[in-house]
Amino acid sequence: MAQAFDAAAQQQELVARAEEALTLAKKLGADQAEVGASVDQGLSVSVRQGEVETVELSRDQGIAVTLYVGSRKGSASSSDASSASIKAAVEKALSIARYTGEDPAAGLAEASLMATHLPDLDVHHPWALDTERATELALACERAGSEVAGIHQSEGASLSSGEGVRVYANSHGFVGTQKGSSHSLSCMLIAQDEHGMQRDYDYTSARDPRALRDPQSVGREAARRTLRRLGAKRPPTGTFPVLFDPSLASGLVGHLMGALAGGALYREASFLCDKLGEPLFPEWFSLEERPLEVGAMASSPFDGEGVQTRHNRFIEDGRIASYMLSSYSARRLGMTTTGNAGGARNIRLEAPQESLEALLSRMGRGVLVTELMGQGVNSVTGDYSRGAAGFWVENGQIQYPVEEFTIAGNLMTMFKGLQALGDDIDTRGSIYTGSWLVDAMTVAGD
Amino acid sequence: MTAHTSDLDFAASILLTPGGLDLQSLDTGLDVALGAGIDYADLYFQRTWQEGWVLEDGRVKEASYNIDGGVGVRSLAGEKTGFAYSNQINESALLDTGRTAAGIVRSGQKRAGQPVAITHAEHFYAGIDPLAGLSAEEKVAMLMEADRVARAADPSVSQVSASLSGTYEVVLVRASDGTLAADIRPLVRFNVSVIAAKNGRRERGGAGGGGRYSMATLKEQGAPAIYAKEAVRQALVNLEAIDAPAGQMPVVLGAGWPGILLHEAVGHGLEGDFNRKGSSAFSGRMGERVAAKGVTVVDDATIMDGRGSLSVDDEGTPGQNTPLIEDGILTGYMQDKLNARLMGMAPTGNARRESFAHLPMPRMTNTVMLAGQDDPEEIIKSVNRGIYAVSFGGGQVDITSGKFVFSASEAYMIEDGKVTAPVKGATLIGNGPEAMGRVSMIGHDMAMDTGVGVCGKEGQGVPVGVGQPTLKLDELTVGGTQS
Numbered sequence: 066m067a068q069a070f071d072a073a074a075q076q077q078e079l080v081a082r083a084e085e086a087l088t089l090a091k092k093l094g095a096d097q098a099e100v101g102a103s104v105d106q107g108l109s110v111s112v113r114q115g116e117v118e119t120v121e122l123s124r125d126q127g128i129a130v131t132l133y134v135g136s137r138k139g140s141a142s143s144s145d146a147s148s149a150s151i152k153a154a155v156e157k158a159l160s161i162a163r164y165t166g167e168d169p170a171a172g173l174a175e176a177s178l179m180a181t182h183l184p185d186l187d188v189h190h191p192w193a194l195d196t197e198r199a200t201e202l203a204l205a206c207e208r209a210g211s212e213v214a215g216i217h218q219s220e221g222a223s224l225s226s227g228e229g230v231r232v233y234a235n236s237h238g239f240v241g242t243q244k245g246s247s248h249s250l251s252c253m254l255i256a257q258d259e260h261g262m263q264r265d266y267d268y269t270s271a272r273d274p275r276a277l278r279d280p281q282s283v284g285r286e287a288a289r290r291t292l293r294r295l296g297a298k299r300p301p302t303g304t305f306p307v308l309f310d311p312s313l314a315s316g317l318v319g320h321l322m323g324a325l326a327g328g329a330l331y332r333e334a335s336f337l338c339d340k341l342g343e344p345l346f347p348e349w350f351s352l353e354e355r356p357l358e359v360g361a362m363a364s365s366p367f368d369g370e371g372v373q374t375r376h377n378r379f380i381e382d383g384r385i386a387s388y389m390l391s392s393y394s395a396r397r398l399g400m401t402t403t404g405n406a407g408g409a410r411n412i413r414l415e416a417p418q419e420s421l422e423a424l425l426s427r428m429g430r431g432v433l434v435t436e437l438m439g440q441g442v443n444s445v446t447g448d449y450s451r452g453a454a455g456f457w458v459e460n461g462q463i464q465y466p467v468e469e470f471t472i473a474g475n476l477m478t479m480f481k482g483l484q485a486l487g488d489d490i491d492t493r494g495s496i497y498t499g500s501w502l503v504d505a506m507t508v509a510g511d
Numbered sequence: 512m513t514a515h516t517s518d519l520d521f522a523a524s525i526l527l528t529p530g531g532l533d534l535q536s537l538d539t540g541l542d543v544a545l546g547a548g549i550d551y552a553d554l555y556f557q558r559t560w561q562e563g564w565v566l567e568d569g570r571v572k573e574a575s576y577n578i579d580g581g582v583g584v585r586s587l588a589g590e591k592t593g594f595a596y597s598n599q600i601n602e603s604a605l606l607d608t609g610r611t612a613a614g615i616v617r618s619g620q621k622r623a624g625q626p627v628a629i630t631h632a633e634h635f636y637a638g639i640d641p642l643a644g645l646s647a648e649e650k651v652a653m654l655m656e657a658d659r660v661a662r663a664a665d666p667s668v669s670q671v672s673a674s675l676s677g678t679y680e681v682v683l684v685r686a687s688d689g690t691l692a693a694d695i696r697p698l699v700r701f702n703v704s705v706i707a708a709k710n711g712r713r714e715r716g717g718a719g720g721g722g723r724y725s726m727a728t729l730k731e732q733g734a735p736a737i738y739a740k741e742a743v744r745q746a747l748v749n750l751e752a753i754d755a756p757a758g759q760m761p762v763v764l765g766a767g768w769p770g771i772l773l774h775e776a777v778g779h780g781l782e783g784d785f786n787r788k789g790s791s792a793f794s795g796r797m798g799e800r801v802a803a804k805g806v807t808v809v810d811d812a813t814i815m816d817g818r819g820s821l822s823v824d825d826e827g828t829p830g831q832n833t834p835l836i837e838d839g840i841l842t843g844y845m846q847d848k849l850n851a852r853l854m855g856m857a858p859t860g861n862a863r864r865e866s867f868a869h870l871p872m873p874r875m876t877n878t879v880m881l882a883g884q885d886d887p888e889e890i891i892k893s894v895n896r897g898i899y900a901v902s903f904g905g906g907q908v909d910i911t912s913g914k915f916v917f918s919a920s921e922a923y924m925i926e927d928g929k930v931t932a933p934v935k936g937a938t939l940i941g942n943g944p945e946a947m948g949r950v951s952m953i954g955h956d957m958a959m960d961t962g963v964g965v966c967g968k969e970g971q972g973v974p975v976g977v978g979q980p981t982l983k984l985d986e987l988t989v990g991g992t993q994s
Contacts, residue, residue, distance in 0.1 A: 113788070119592040120615050125868060126598065140575040144598045150578070157576045164647040166570025196614070220790055220911075255790055255911060264790065264911040294912075302758045302994050332567070333670050333706045333713060439916035440905040441938040441990070445706065445715045450755070450938040450990045452907070452916030469914055471938045471990025473757065507992040509757035509940075 070106045072244045075230045083234040095132035099235035102128040107227025110199040134162045174392035179239040180367035187360045189244035190273035191228045199224045210284030220253035239371040252287040265290035297466035299510040306431035307506045311491035314501040327394020336447035352380040356410035363495035369407030412496040418488035426461035447476035470510035522683040522693035526556040530601035537685045543609035548619020551587040553686035557867040563676040566654035583867035586612040625689035632829035635820040636723035638695030640679045644725030657735035664743040670706035684827035692827030701734040707746035716746025720961030722816045755937035755991025762987040765901035768960040770977030775906040775915040776943035782873040783850035792913030801841045802947035808836040812876035818962040819877040819976035826862040833859045865971035877976035883953025887981040890952045892928040899923045913943040938990040954981030
């Protein structure tokens with residue numbers, strides 16, 4: 066029973082609101098202004114042990130105004146986009162701007178960089194889903210997982226579907242709009258043996274509901290992932306090769322992108338400060354961003370400040386070819402923006418790939434890591450130490466599950482020591498990568 | 512102090528009056544949410560004003576202000592929950608969201624709501640607007656002072672960032688069990704982060720604190736200088752840090768913020784929802800020994816002005832001091848109304864939600880291990896080779912297997928009973944019930960953290976506090992690089 070969501074009308078309304086805020090900001094004395102506004106609506110149904118557990122209808126909206134008086138900046142936001150709230154937000158942002166300091170790097174991105182090529186990237190696929198249908202799909206997913214022998218109980222399955230509209234406009238006259246959707250189905254299960262309980266999960270997510278995996282396969286995969294953890298031991302302490310599964314390898318790419326981000330660089334809070342042009346990975350490894358890929362998770366023709374996005378190559382033949390910059394961080398570093406206000410969009414790797422079997426065989430003896438816990442990554446130094454769970458590997462064969470150990474090293478040595486990439490590419494997020502085999506890390510276990 | 516109808520009247524004037532509602536008119540909305548087959552319904556009204564000021568490069572670079580608010584309506588039927596919310600607070604939004612929430616079941620008995628009983632709760636913080644305590648000039652001056660103090664503290668300091676943030680929150684809860692409660696919650700925080708560079712190495716140091724009081728209190732405490740000095744001290748320690756060891760060894764945790772161990776290793780596993788569902792490593796262990804003798808852990812929402820404190824929770828239940836583990840024996844869970852009812856227990860004032868747009872669930876407030884008898888110096892002396900960890904970056908737990916991790920941001924080697932070289936941030940990993948069984952010494956120096964914790968659960972963040980005395984665990988896995 067989802068409420069009707071007229072994306073086109075919502076978009077028109079948001080554009081009108083944004084323009085109202087910009088006009089008002091100018092009238093009240095701002096030299097430059099920018100507005101971001103969004104409306105999202107969704108339905109989420111979760112089931113547990115064959116029964117509906119929660120039905121949640123969400124509808125979120127917000128408008129955020131940033132304005133500049135000379136080189137002083139003020140921001141205000143509200144969850145209510147009425148004229149009165151917009152006026153209050155603009156006035157508040159202006160009053161705040163009186164107290165912030167002069168910042169020569171502050172301001173909008175240059176007008177000449179505003180996106181003019183605004184193709185439809187096919188990321189809006191609403192799903193006319195009612196509570197009954199959502200419940201059926203979640204139940205089917207859970208049932209398929211719970212039926213697998215050895216599964217002790219279900220933590221539930223849940224189906225979420227949502228769509229939304231976002232608008233970014235600024236006083237250069239740029240108005241960018243985007244409609245988007247995302248849908249996901251997940252299942253978490255528990256298995257038990259004499260040593261205790263283990264849980265794991267699986268999920269599928271996509272912008273187009275037709276691209277979701279079928280519910281039964283998600284349930285069965287959740288069961289497989291849960292059961293394989295039973296009987297886990299602790300691995301030996303020592304230095305071993307580590308194979309990161311694809312979802313964790315994408316986390317390593319995330320750490321890389323965080324360290325390449327302008328905000329971390331000008332704050333000297335990145336282990337990649339002053340490393341532009343230097344080798345970081347083996348020569349066979351390149352990494353790029355494809356913001357205009359049709360239908361992908363993070364596709365957009367303009368970035369968070371209206372700048373035309375572009376095909377950036379961040380790692381070229383193992384070397385750092387580009388940092389990842391917004392106009393502000395670019396000015397701070399004496400460079401030009403790479404169209405990355407708001408982050409990277411659709412990261413793709415260019416490197417030879419091998420099957421998981423080949424990677425295991427190449428590893429010989431070591432640990433296949435399938436779960437990481439904790440926040441032990443120091444972005445200033447690259448030092449890395451995290452809790453892990455996975456499988457012990459001998460002679461290229463998985464021997465038994467392992468848990469309650471840590472893996473430690475430094476991201477720079479880990480990147481340098483990358484041995485090979487898997488062809489088991491995870492396409493659920495905006496970073497596509499297969500498994501990563503890293504030559505040596507310290508494993509602390511028994 | 513006892514609760515006053517004036518809190519309710521004030522909350523009503525902020526939350527209800529602008530949309531043409533009053534306390535009496537909520538009955539209509541509640542009646543819709545308490546549709547056929549629904550056995551409990553509640554309306555949660557909230558408005559928040561947030562302000563944040565950020566200093567970088569010696570200037571206040573950003574300042575932001577956010578206003579949020581709305582109503583969340585929840586209908587429960589057995590284990591089922593229907594939920595909808597709106598950022599409009601008026602009669603039509605109330606009826607729409609109520610109908611949607613009650614749609615979770617379509618048939619059954621139509622119950623009548625209980626007569627209104629105003630919640631009388633003690634106040635564990637003053638119901639004030641914390642943002643109004645200082646002028647904009649004073650807020651800017653605090654940030655500039657932090658910058659000045661940090662840069663003056665050591666020549667190796669190359670970057671200083673500082674932030675001052677505050678939230679003023681007004682909530683009102685009306686439930687079909689008769690609950691009518693209001694709470695006015697201030698929350699402020701001051702943080703300093705520095706980068707220090709020396710001999711080709713660069714390290715970060717950070718410190719901060721706050722609580723449920725006015726920004727003016729932060730100023731009176733001298734927060735800018737205290738946290739600036741502490742951040743620089745930590746960065747300088749880390750500049751000298753050597754690689755941490757890897758493997759199992761004794762670990763001594765300092766007093767205060769290391770209580771994050773309790774939060775991860777014990778706290779989450781004792782939240783009612785996981786135990787009702789049987790998915791916690793502590794499920795079904797009530798009355799059993801789950802920690803060493805001498806270990807007593809409480810969840811205490813009643814600490815005056817504490818970051819995690821609650822006068823009333825987000826279901827209108829008064830905040831309480833709830834024993835969880837007493838002398839090593841599991842004696843209590845943290846409960847909200849749903850899980851308490853399904854488990855035949857009483858709610859403990861632990862129902863919390865990030866906002867009106869999120870469902871409440873059992874959450875921690877301030878989780879504390881009470882003081883023991885041991886002298887902290889004797890605890891260090893008792894260790895031949897191990898780690899002394901005094902500050903942490905954060906932690907995580909898998910409540911089902913009981914495995915937890917937490918990452919040290921300041922730690923030292925202990926060699927022959929003495930604290931020696933600082934070691935690089937190592938991750939500690941263990942199993943909650945096992946680790947609690949290995950607590951062998953408990954200091955008499957119980958301390959609360961300074962007030963910076965945020966706990967995440969199912970995507971919802973809420974402010975929490977932790978506290979503990981100096982503590983020795985006989986064996987824990989330390990995840991360094993020196994094997």
